[in-house]
Amino acid sequence: GDSVTQMEGPVTLSEEAFLTINCTYTATGYPSLFWYVQYPGEGLQLLLKATKADDKGSNKGFEATYRKETTSFHLEKGSVQVSDSAVYFCALPQGGSEKLVFGKGTKLTVNP
Amino acid sequence: DTGVSQDPRHKITKRGQNVTFRCDPISEHNRLYWYRQTLGQGPEFLTYFQNEAQLEKSRLLSDRFSAERPKGSFSTLEIQRTEQGDSAMYLCASSLEGRVQPQHFGDGTRLSIL
Numbered sequence: 508g509d510s511v512t513q514m515e516g517p518v519t520l521s522e523e524a525f526l527t528i529n530c531t532y533t534a535t536g537y538p539s540l541f542w543y544v545q546y547p548g549e550g551l552q553l554l555l556k557a558t559k560a561d562d563k564g565s566n567k568g569f570e571a572t573y574r575k576e577t578t579s580f581h582l583e584k585g586s587v588q589v590s591d592s593a594v595y596f597c598a599l600p601q602g603g604s605e606k607l608v609f610g611k612g613t614k615l616t617v618n619p
Numbered sequence: 620d621t622g623v624s625q626d627p628r629h630k631i632t633k634r635g636q637n638v639t640f641r642c643d644p645i646s647e648h649n650r651l652y653w654y655r656q657t658l659g660q661g662p663e664f665l666t667y668f669q670n671e672a673q674l675e676k677s678r679l680l681s682d683r684f685s686a687e688r689p690k691g692s693f694s695t696l697e698i699q700r701t702e703q704g705d706s707a708m709y710l711c712a713s714s715l716e717g718r719v720q721p722q723h724f725g726d727g728t729r730l731s732i733l
Contacts, residue, residue: 539719550623550710550724551662558719596661604675605650607722609661 509534509601513610516594520587520617528582528613530571530597540564540573540580541607543596551596554582587617621645623725625711631731632701639697640728644713651694652712652722653686655679662710668694669716698730706732 514529532540539558543551555564560575569584580597597610624643632638644651649670654662665684666676670691680686683702688694698705708729712722 541721543724548726550625550726551712553721553723556719556721598661601664605667606652606664606675606677607654607662608664611659612661 509538509599509608511597511599511608511610513597514613515611516613516615518613518615520615522589522617522619523586524617526582526584526587526591526615528595528597528615530580530582530610532578532580532597532599534578534599535602537575538599538602540571541598542569542571542580542582543598543609545594545596545612547593554595587615589617589619591615592617623711623713623723625709625725625728627728628726629729629731631733633733634701634703636701637697637699638701638730639695640709640711640730642694642696642711642713642725644693644711645723646692648713648715648723649691650714650716650720650722651688652714653694653696654710654712656708656710656727657706665696701730701732703732706730 541556542554544554555566557564557573563572594612598607626641652667653665656662668688683699708727710727712724714720714722
């Protein structure tokens with residue numbers, strides 16, 4: 508079935524460092540792809556999305572490009588801040604249904 | 620847009636008790652979803668509604684779990700005869716209709732079984 512594989516964490520960076528969190532997917536067809544972020548003690552917030560191949564989603568300095576050739580949707584940010592410390596989840600709707608399938612999450616800690 | 624609201628935020632109960640959680644979706648959203656998240660994992664789908672109709676249920680949803688959305692607005696998730704393994708964060712999300720529509724999540728209800 509459709510699935511998402513996310514880079515294992517945790518990831519620890521210094522402020523202003525470059526961030527990449529890898530996400531690859533297995534899916535029938537070309538589903539929309541999503542990145543969600545979860546801050547401590549809170550629910551998930553949609554960070555960005557892409558709905559078709561070669562689309563680039565972006566928000567708050569984060570970007571991810573929907574790559575059909577490599578079945579990837581890697582999350583990037585050029586300069587992270589302490590406030591970006593959170594858990595990041597890659598997700599897609601499972602084939603033919605409305606339910607989202609999530610990766611296991613990658614915990615990011617940014618130190619000052 | 621007041622966002623998705625869940626109540627209570629935390630629930631502590633003894634094994635064997637029944638618990639009920641409430642979710643109020645974003646008002647114009649006709650789809651409502653329930654997920655369960657355990658520590659260190661991503662959310663896992665439990666069930667979803669379109670208006671008042673429950674359209675899909677996961678095999679994770681044993682017969683001790685029941686969800687309702689009686690008037691197509693708020694939803695309740697009840698767990699009967701709770702077990703230790705039910706300890707988790709229960710997340711509610713809502714969306715407009717359509718597979719490209721993102722799901723908007725509430726802050727969740729954290730259930731702890733003593």
